[in-house]
Amino acid sequence: MTQFNYNSLFAERAPITTRGANRHATYDFAVAYPDPDTLPLTGLADALRVALEREGRDLAYYPVSAGYPPLRELVAEKLQRDRQMDVSPDDIILTSGSGEAINMLIQALTNPGDVLLTEEYVYLGTMRQMRLWGANVVGVKCDNEGIIPEALDETIRAQTAAGRRVKFLYTIPTFQNPLGWTMTLERRRRTLEVCASHGVPVMEDDCYVDLRFEGEDVTSMGSMDDSGQVLYVGSMSKIIAPGVRMGYMVAPERVRERALSFKSGGVNQFAALAINEYLRSEMYEHIDEENQALRVKRDAMLAALGEHFGNRATWSRPEGGLYVWLTMPQGTDLASFQEQSFREGVGYYNGTMFSPEGNGANMARLCFGHPTAETVSAGIAELANIFERNGIFSG
């Protein structure tokens, strides 16, 4: 077989992406999956049948580029009610997961060499997309209340002084991935102010907001802005299932009309029909059920950490979402040890994977969403065993 030669044909900016192996450790705390036992499978199947009977013939049309209008109406109503945002269905574009929304906005706003700001640890899918389009990703110092406004201001000034253009700040203010905290109201306000003073928009990724099982909601940054500074991104992956690939953006028209160029057709109408039909009757009931399940799992993880890690580490105590952020003493190398831990049965993602600067080797994200509470407990105990027998606890 002659091999056709593509060497001189590839685009300069096309990197090689190897197909992920989708490996799962016996105890998988690495990848952020929701609870499989509360997936609304029967509800979705029933909803799809009803919706197809009513309007299935419209599947013969190519979906409108902004996506199925009734689902955009539902999202607008939900954002008004739950996130205090003044939005209409026309402000919304449905996307293939929130990942597509983020990707479209990055492409609309980024020239190679531009600076995109993130929290000091950031969702790695977003960081990968930013770099694909040539961005310099720069992390901003945070504490447990969120982004530190003075650090944000200083970072923007330093980047600008160095001749680089800061295009936007990407933030997950609620149940931050991977850190788990929720940014306070005051910090949200200050973050918007600092960015506004430099002409920098804020991309608010609110994909975990419905997964609150404790404490009080903090309103969206989108609700605190009436200038169009906030580009808001949300997702159905956490309240329905990742496999339905349904997310959305809310953005001013002048941004949407640029972002739309980077979308391959409308979203899956089939999934949109089922989701819309299902959520109109079952949304809050389903979210409650899911959050009860997640709370039990979080509690199991916190209890197991207390029992097995005691004073040998610290960790976050999230009021929602899917993650606990583990911090071991300085000098502990969870980065080098990650593959070994996986082979011995416990998967985690170490901090350097989330850090634009490669920091955080002594930290790790532990996801409690997918395993049962019993598996969470057993897995944390096993992680402690693995650390013990490999000398990780001794530094």
Place this chain on the structure above:
Amino acid sequence: MTQFNYNSLFAERAPITTRGANRHATYDFAVAYPDPDTLPLTGLADALRVALEREGRDLAYYPVSAGYPPLRELVAEKLQRDRQMDVSPDDIILTSGSGEAINMLIQALTNPGDVLLTEEYVYLGTMRQMRLWGANVVGVKCDNEGIIPEALDETIRAQTAAGRRVKFLYTIPTFQNPLGWTMTLERRRRTLEVCASHGVPVMEDDCYVDLRFEGEDVTSMGSMDDSGQVLYVGSMSKIIAPGVRMGYMVAPERVRERALSFKSGGVNQFAALAINEYLRSEMYEHIDEENQALRVKRDAMLAALGEHFGNRATWSRPEGGLYVWLTMPQGTDLASFQEQSFREGVGYYNGTMFSPEGNGANMARLCFGHPTAETVSAGIAELANIFERNGIFSG
């Protein structure tokens, strides 16, 4: 309300895309929709329920980037059986419609300024994507047997001599959009040869191939190549429904690993589950039913054109697919008249929309897939009326 200023923030290469109005004329021959009456709605709903019961819990996982493995197996089997292609599931990436597959391959292979070749009239979605990534789109002369090999050779030589890099040829060899012909076996062989002699790969878009209601299949270009020269793209939009957004690519590993970078996550697992389950039991039966419906509509369109356009125009007689290509005498301006015709009740797309060089103002694509046969007949009669009363027939 202060307007946040995005003027200096947009990426240089981000064009403005206005949201399509998705207007439909009373008689809509413009947009390529399939038959709504043979959509397998009940079959899909049933299939989804069965699949969700069996493996719905996997929706909690993010789909693998290449897409749901059982559906890739089914596609591989289908391509072996129907298109004589030697492919394995691992050679396949499922995509959000064939549009995403085409878009990913364009991005993997195109630097701004590169030449991408197409037939002299080409699917406008592909042309738009090619230009979005900075390509010079150049049409190659065709006749009723397909691409003219000598014209292809000459075009590649001329572009190369002018210092431009020809990156690939995009072709729809079966039921070409918009021209309707099927490229002969000999022309397929010669097209591959000419391209190979210049080191140019061929992207074969086979999205209409199942919609044959007359005549004999011509094998795929993919089956005639064992060097990896052919990048093959297919779609479920025509055999299930556009709204399910499911397509695929078959490409050598070194191309797939570049193309994957430009994909936002795996395809919709929810749709993939339903499609896989449905097609495994009903595929050929469903395609037969659909093609019987399409044949009746095509016949209605051809008969109505004979009756109302007589010797005032010529038109193609496709053996499958969704289009008739109408050619009016030189000098007829269907481009300027298109909006007026729409307002008077009949929608079509004129030739200039499909031509990289803006040729074909006296031509139009007429889609017969979506309206009923009666509506097709009445619509063609009405188009003749509209042409008559607006002086289009007189040139």
